[in-house]
Amino acid sequence: MGECDRDELREVSEAVLAVTAHLSVREVLQTIVSAARRLLGAQYAALGIPDGNGSFREFLADGLTAEQWRRIGPIPRQHGLLGAMLHDPDPVRVADIRRHPSFEGWPSGHPEMVDFLGVPIVDGADILGELFLANKQGGSFDADDEELLKLLAAHAAIAIVNARLYERSRELSIVEERQRIARELHDAVTQKLFSLRLTADAALTLIARDPARAAAELDVVRRLAAEATAELKSIVVGLGPVDLAGDGLAAALRRQIELLERVQEARVSLAMDPVPRLPAASEEAAYRVAQEALHNALRHAAATRITVELRRTPKGVTLTVADDGRGFSTAGRQGRLGLISMHERARAVGGRLLIRSAPGEGTTVTMEVPVA
Structure with missing residues (x-):
């Protein structure tokens, strides 16, 4: 040969x-x-x-x-x-x-x-x-x-x-997850809320002629409300990104970018340093900020290129999402719901969020997350 x-x-x-x-x-x-x-x-x-x-x-x-x-x-x-x-x-x-x-x-x-x-x-x-x-x-x-x-x-x-x-397996997973949540809402929370409403109605009819029994019924209302709140919290915990629990933030971001590359016309790239595992709340916050920034770039900014970076710093980890979209004036825009959500997620885990943008110059979202 x-x-x-x-x-x-x-x-x-x-x-x-x-x-x-x-x-x-x-x-x-x-x-x-x-x-x-x-x-x-x-x-x-x-x-x-x-x-x-x-x-x-x-x-x-x-x-x-x-x-x-x-x-x-x-x-x-x-x-x-x-x-x-x-x-x-x-x-x-x-x-x-x-x-x-x-x-x-x-x-x-x-x-x-x-x-x-x-x-x-x-x-x-x-x-x-x-x-x-x-x-x-x-x-x-x-x-x-x-x-x-x-x-x-x-x-x-x-x-x-x-x-x-x-992509079809991801879609099926989403459908299955929605069905699971619907079942849990029906089996647990919906029934408790129904009982809570009946008990509140009973207390309302008793309050004038039997205050003692009305007070007892209101105690039941308080207990049912607490149980419903606990059930909702457990379901919300189950909505966390599945990828984070096992492989961590880096692997979850990689899968998200690979999915977007398959289904979006924009070119989405990922660059990462070897980063340490963060507390679960910090990884969830960073992942949600990345999702929000990617959503804004794809749906609102008409970006053709998006770069996601995850870098190790002396104090922790920095996540950056930069796009070449239409951009916007940051003056007076920090009150938008999506931007408020990203800032609140960063603050909740002791981090900091920076947003740089200008009309026609794209947008860069940077989240700094401490290790501890």
């Missing part, structure tokens, strides 16, 4: 192993796209996953410069050959893409492409996306190239299916 063959096998192995590594699905797919371009000697490679609305939820490319990306503009729509491949399970291999019946041209800033090889990413009868190459260096794409690209597309399908299964 030649040195070149060994290099190709190593690159295929790296691409395959990336599917099972602890990477986000976007990183796995980018690894496969880059490996496909290098292995098959193409100038350009790309992978698209449709969004169900005529465009692409993910569109990754390799071989393009930042300037070329800028000239191309927005993510392409599902038209022409890209759209046709999402409805046909057969590979497409042509010497000149411009002569294919489905070709409809490209934007003015798009690089010139001639020979083309594309394969669908399939799971059974479902087409999940497409992987394609253009401009073979030193020749044209052949049957061997097609077989290798189909292999890499199969591994891309594994990554996509795994991501969808993970």
